[in-house]
Amino acid sequence: MIERATLTRNILIGMAGGLLLGSLIHAIDLADTNPIMVYGVNGLFDIGGKAFVASLKLLVVPLVFVSLVCGASNLSDGSSLGRIGIKTVGLYLFTTAIAITLALTVANIVDPGMGMALTTDAVFVAKESPPLKEVIVAIVPTNPVKAMAEGNMLQVIVFAILVGVAIAKSGSSGQRVRETLNDWNDIIMRMIMMLMAIAPIGVFCLMLALFSNMGFSAITDLIRYFLTVAGVLVLHFLLTYAMMVRFVANLNPIVFYRNFYPVMAYAFSTSSSNATLPVTLETVERRLGVKNEVASFTVPLGATINMDGTAIMQGVATVFIAQAYNIDISMTGYLMVVLTATLASIGTAGVPGVGLITLALVLQQVGLPVEGIALIIGVDRLLDMMRTAVNVCGDAAVATIVAKSEGKFDESVFYKDETLSPTT
Numbered sequence: 001m002i003e004r005a006t007l008t009r010n011i012l013i014g015m016a017g018g019l020l021l022g023s024l025i026h027a028i029d030l031a032d033t034n035p036i037m038v039y040g041v042n043g044l045f046d047i048g049g050k051a052f053v054a055s056l057k058l059l060v061v062p063l064v065f066v067s068l069v070c071g072a073s074n075l076s077d078g079s080s081l082g083r084i085g086i087k088t089v090g091l092y093l094f095t096t097a098i099a100i101t102l103a104l105t106v107a108n109i110v111d112p113g114m115g116m117a118l119t120t121d122a123v124f125v126a127k128e129s130p131p132l133k134e135v136i137v138a139i140v141p142t143n144p145v146k147a148m149a150e151g152n153m154l155q156v157i158v159f160a161i162l163v164g165v166a167i168a169k170s171g172s173s174g175q176r177v178r179e180t181l182n183d184w185n186d187i188i189m190r191m192i193m194m195l196m197a198i199a200p201i202g203v204f205c206l207m208l209a210l211f212s213n214m215g216f217s218a219i220t221d222l223i224r225y226f227l228t229v230a231g232v233l234v235l236h237f238l239l240t241y242a243m244m245v246r247f248v249a250n251l252n253p254i255v256f257y258r259n260f261y262p263v264m265a266y267a268f269s270t271s272s273s274n275a276t277l278p279v280t281l282e283t284v285e286r287r288l289g290v291k292n293e294v295a296s297f298t299v300p301l302g303a304t305i306n307m308d309g310t311a312i313m314q315g316v317a318t319v320f321i322a323q324a325y326n327i328d329i330s331m332t333g334y335l336m337v338v339l340t341a342t343l344a345s346i347g348t349a350g351v352p353g354v355g356l357i358t359l360a361l362v363l364q365q366v367g368l369p370v371e372g373i374a375l376i377i378g379v380d381r382l383l384d385m386m387r388t389a390v391n392v393c394g395d396a397a398v399a400t401i402v403a404k405s406e407g408k409f410d411e412s413v414f415y416k417d418e419t420l421s422p423t424t
């Protein structure tokens with residue numbers, strides 16, 4: 001097995017190499033019919049990138065199921081499961097609310113859309129969002145096989161918890177199944193490590209194919225919007241998570257970042273917290289020291305319901321669109337934005353570009369023209385990559401805090417390669 005530090009270095013090299021070469025190809029502006037584009041960029045490298053993402057996704061459902069059944073069955077009493085659930089969901093909602101508040105505050109200082117003075121008379125027929133009642137009922141699966149086949153994470157999570165709890169209550173038969181599943185968990189973890197070994201090539205292909213085709217001209221037009229979103233993402237990443245890890249979990253944030261940052265390279269290249277999930281889970285357990293009982297629940301749930309980076313984009317985009325159309329949002333409007341953006345992330349899977357879809361919901365809620373989304377679409381691909389990296393980091397931070405507070409945390413794993421003490 002290739003050493004972890006070497007692997008991380010290779011992934012970063014693959015990422016930077018793909019980005020540079022891709023940007024170069026884009027700058028040369030080859031015709032779409034040029035053989036380099038046909039057989040290289042949109043052929044070989046596109047296939048390589050897509051196959052890599054597919055192989056990551058392939059592990060998501062078996063991993064979430066097996067890992068969560070093991071986790072839930074190892075938590076012998078139901079009350080700790082409930083407590084972990086409440087803490088996790090509470091922290092996810094809390095960090096998302098902070099993220100969006102930060103975004104609204106900074107956007108109101110920077111004024112990214114000032115002076116664009118667009119008017120709208122286009123009529124937009126909004127798609128009805130499903131009533132809350134339906135959303136809640138839909139969390140319970142009617143057919144677990146269908147839920148798995150469709151990759152409906154919330155339903156898979158509910159089913160896995162039920163199976164896990166039943167195993168814990170089933171005495172010696174439960175014990176036998178638990179042992180088998182623990183073995184399966186090890187096997188799936190091994191598969192993740194095997195996949196990680198080819199990640200440098202996968203990441204290189206993804207970045208090359210993407211950046212060869214991506215235009216940057218939109219960024220210059222929307223530079224204030226772009227920099228505001230990017231700035232708040234960095235702020236939330238460096239400030240909110242560091243403070244939480246330091247003051248709530250009482251751990252060294254630098255060690256946290258150092259152990260976790262390779263996962264962000266996967267998130268950045270795939271733009272999907274779901275596809276990154278296998279790597280996030282492996283790292284949270286084996287590098288951050290979160291025990292499986294907590295990680296198996298918090299991380300998959302986070303990939304589905306916790307999207308701080310997405311909420312940041314939505315906050316800045318709302319202010320940007322309001323300013324571009326010269327529409328005033330009242331204080332209640334802003335509160336609505338916080339509430340809707342926080343809730344909108346629940347139930348939407350972490351896949352590329354989903355943030356723009358839920359943005360429509362947020363805009364409607366405060367009476368802004370949904371067609372304003374067209375203004376920011378040009379730079380969203382790159383921002384999607386950045387916010388996905390923040391999304392997965394938020395999941396890991398919450399998992400760490402919950403595990404620490406529950407005594408399900410291994411500090412010797414967290415500080416394994418470190419000379420830094422817990423308080424430096």
Ligand code: ASP
Pocket residue numbers: 271272273274307309310349350351352353354355356384387388391
């Ligand atoms: N791509 C993001 C994720 O997977 C979601 C989004 O903001 O579009 O976390």
